[in-house]
Amino acid sequence: MSKKSRPSLIKLFLREASLVAKDHSLLLTLLIAPLLYAFFYGSIYINKEEENVKLAVVDDDQSRLSRLLQQNIDNSPMVELIHFPNLEAAKEYMYQGDCQGYFYIPKGTQTNLLSLKQSNVVLAVNAARFLPSSDLLASVQQICLTIGAGVRLQYFEKTEGLSTAMAMQNVMPINLDYRPLFNERSSYGAFLLPALLALILQQTLLIGLSESVAGERQHGTFKEWLGGGVSTAIWGKGLFYLFVFGAYGFFFLNVNFKLLDLPMRGSGFQLGVLLFVLLLTLIPMAQFIGSLFKSQLLCLQIMAFSTYPIFLITGYTWPFESLPLVVQWMSMLLPTTPFIKVYTAIVQSGASLASMMGPMLHLLLLWLFYSSICYMRFRKLRFS
């Protein structure tokens, strides 16, 4: 038997290659979509972060202080100020969707400050959009604190007669030194892109391979495919995908990462091992899913809706611990969940596989799990 199985693995590999070449849908999904999506989606975040978020400003104070505030805000790369004569016009501009909030400096701001009274300024942001509003809030808050510190500095210098160096130490007794690790600029692109590339690889493999298996059932070639034994059939077909997607993985890491200027802090070899294990897990998983369908079209339709839910529950965009328990269990059944933990650790923070043994073991267990259920399902279908 073992003598027979070796050539049939290669035969099945070649059979799959010829099947894909003849099936334009598989050809599109497997050969064109991964590359096109990787460049297409990748380009969205090529600038990595947003800049020049528009903020309307109304200055009723028209003082040196109000001008200083505006000048500092406008100098921030994150914000672009647009001046309005009154609040109504500024609000209207925000309602039209042309700016993301408004900043109001009321009359008497400078006078209050000079007479040692607290000055109040107002920032209203459109929090219906999270990213621009939170970026605006952080920038303006920082500028107000800095100018506030400047006010204290002048006070200590003038009133208490302290030297600039001494006054500086009084201005901000506790300074917050913020060190965002593994994404120093806290940029959205650097955060999302590595995972996005991995997701493109995963989803095109899942959709393409499950479609191929559904096609075997639809075209009545399922039993012929399983002729050389269930395991041989799974890995014969799977070998083609392992080869093609292994090559895509190599391409993404070497070309797309460079083009998008993404850091790769860990070992390329270890990342290769991780990718290999992921592909080994996805292959039986995709084949199991495909075997649930008798129509290639229906398989494509249903699988099209899997991308967002899978991505949202892996713990990448939303902390795993903040998911409801039932969703955490579902997430644990996806190879993406342990994969993305190890992948992010290697790519973004330079970790080693040895330090990520827990999620690696999880991924290997999922490989066993999907191989087993795929094997059992195919055996059942073979004898039905």
Added chain:
Amino acid sequence: MQLIAHIILREWKRILRLPVFYLVMLVIPGLLFSFYALIYEKKDAKHLAFAIWDDDKSAISRQLIFLLEQRETLQITRSVSSEAEVKDLIQKGEILGAVHFPVNMQKDIFSRHKTNVTLYTNAASLVPAKLVYKAVAEVIITGSSGAVLKKLVKTGMKPDRAMALANPIKLNSYQLYNSNYNYQEYLVPGLITVGMQMILIISSMLALNYEWKTNTMQELFELSNGSALLVITGKTIAHLVVSWFNFFLIAFVIFPFFGIGVWEATAKFFLMYTLLSLACLGIGMFISALFKDVMLSGDVALFYTSPAFVFSGFTFPRWAMPWYDQYYATIMPYTPFLDAFFKVYYMNLPMRYAQADIYKLLLFCIVMFPTALILFQRQFNTSKNEQEVQAVAN
């Protein structure tokens, strides 16, 4: 009218009978949309694992730790003793951030020396990193202002004046339309509506060409007297009614069940939803009339619809994208829908603010339906020959 009614009825029967329709149009919406709402059931991320590295062990550091413990966002799970340990724990995913209070922090504050408190976050996980930063920064700013305040009061300054100097420019910030940054309120309506766009296009792209697959094109031809206009009108109405059924599910079942949505804006949501549905149906009909091959049609529809969420600017603004991606975004109906949705739904503004977006959605209908009509009429005319129908079906 009677002919159109027959076509509508016939289409509803097909939708209920054929899995390529009922699974996508009737089963997936309920399951998928409820799942989206369930993911964000906790509304915001709380109790993020956080470590303390206290080299000062003073009354002030204990006070600051106490204030950090009061923040719902943070859950202090570890005590660490070096930067290497912080990095290692962050790498392993055991903590999302850590704060370091340096040696002599209290002494420095009392002796008018500046002290640095270091905050580490795992910025590779951007959402928790931002939340951790916000929580810690608020505590440190409060602590710093408190220290300034104490010093000034000690010098004999009146408390109100000291307060004014400790925080001279008070920023009163208002987060309009989602004051608590509730992720469920923010993401779920967007995910659901982009899901609807996909559902509408992925099902309607089979409305015409699937007739070849089921060998029923001739029957449709006879029923409509060979009029592509009647067929497309009837099928569009049938699909639109099913999409209204899904609107009911979204607005009156899922949103109230999970306690999300802006109830007062439901009517405006319905209007925009209907326009989005019509634009999507127009695109679906166009694809269906263009490709006889249903698989090719499926691939095109999938390729077209799947990037809608990211290109629409929902999570990452369009103005920050390169110009060519901004142009690509305009050829998807979800983009103008989203712009209008933000205004009339999330912000609950009057419909006039969505005027330009409404025109854009109507433009999709004006271009797509007539094009689909011309393409399908040509196919329909050739289908008169029964033999040709059989040949294509086989």
